[in-house]
Amino acid sequence: MSTLRVTVEQVTIHEHPNADALELAQVGLYRAVVAKGVHRTGDFALYVPEQSVLPAELVAELGLTGKLAGSAGDRVKAIRLRGELSQGIVCRPRALDGADLARACAEGTDFASVLGIVKWVPPVPLSMSGEVEPAPDLLPWIDIENLKRYPEVFAEGEPVAVTEKVHGTACALTYRARDGLVRVTSKGLGAQRLALAEDPRNLYWRAVHGHAIAEVAAGIAGELGASRVGVFGEVFGAGVQDLAYGADSRRGEPAYAVFDVAVEVGGQVRWLAPEEMTKVLDGRLPVVPKLFSGPYDTRRVMELAEGRETVSGRAVHLREGVVVRPLGERYSAVVGGRAIAKVVSGAYLTRKGGTEYE
Incomplete structure (x- = not known):
C-alpha cells in the first residue's frame, strides 16, 4: 500500500x-x-x-x-x-x-x-498470522507510492524496468550472515519490526521452506560479501487472494515470485538494480514477470498496467498493475526515498469480490 x-x-x-x-x-x-x-x-x-x-x-x-x-x-x-x-x-x-x-x-x-x-488496514487470515517476536534486525519492505499521485518520479526517456504487480501477499525474509539467523515476516508486521515465529502451518514459512529462500539468501550473502540479505517475494495462488493465477497455495509448496532483493554491505543497505537482481538470483528462485525494459514513457506504462496477467502464462484473469523502477537504483526527491512507483489497473480496482490481505 x-x-x-x-x-x-x-x-x-x-x-x-x-x-x-x-x-x-x-x-x-x-x-x-x-x-x-x-x-x-x-x-x-x-x-x-x-x-x-x-x-x-x-x-x-x-x-x-x-x-x-x-x-x-x-x-x-x-x-x-x-x-x-x-x-x-x-x-x-x-x-x-x-x-x-x-x-x-x-x-x-x-x-x-x-x-x-x-x-484502511486489511484483515489478516489465520494462514498468514501467527506468533510474533521482536526483530529489530529486519530488512522490511517499503510502501510504494502510486505513479498517478507522483508522476514526476521518472523523467521521460529514463531507462526503466516495468514488472507485473502480482496480487498475493508480500513475504519478506532477512538472512543475517554472521550467525545464519533467518527472519520471516509480512509487509505489515515488518513495518513494526516484528517477525513470525517459525511455524510449518504459516503461509510465509511454507513458502520459505518450499522454495529454499533462506539458502538462496545465504548464497547471495557469500557472493556479495553482505552482512544481511533481504529477499522480498509475493506468495500467491488459491487460498491467498481472489486472483490465483491458476496456482493453488492451500497445500504443499505455495506459489512464489521474487520482486526485490536488498543487501547490507559495509554497513550500507542498498537495493539491487533489476539486472543485478536477475544475475545474483541466477534462476534459483522464480521472479515476477518483466513486461518492459527501456526508455520511460508515461502513456506506455499506463497501458501496460491494464490487460490480462502474464504470471500464469495463460492470461486466466485481469492484471493487477505494474511496478516501475529505474535500471540504475537511485534516490527520488519526489517521494523522499527510493525511486520506485506502481500503477494499479482500473479493472482490478473496480472488480467485484476482491480481497486485499497484506
Missing part, C-alpha cells in the same frame, strides 16, 4: 464524456468524478485518496452516506461513475474554511489527522 497523505492539490477540470451534470477533477494522473461547476481548473481542493477511512461526520458532510465502501460505509474505493474511473475524493470540507489553501498546497500539509482520516 501507499502511505496515506490527505493534501490540498491544484486541480484541472475535464469534461465528463457521458454525463452532463458531472466533471472530472484531475490530481496528478488521478481523476475523480465531481459535480459539475463545483471546481474550476486552477482551484485548490482537498484530495482524499483511495483506502482512506473517513469519520461518520465527514461522510455525512460530503453527502456520501451510503456511497462509500466497507461494512460501515466509510472507506474510499475506486469506482466507475457513468463509465469513468473515479479514484479518490476531491472536496472542500468545512474544517478547511479560512485556511490558506494555496500555501497548504505548496507546503504539502497533511490534513489526515485534522480531519480524523486514517488508512
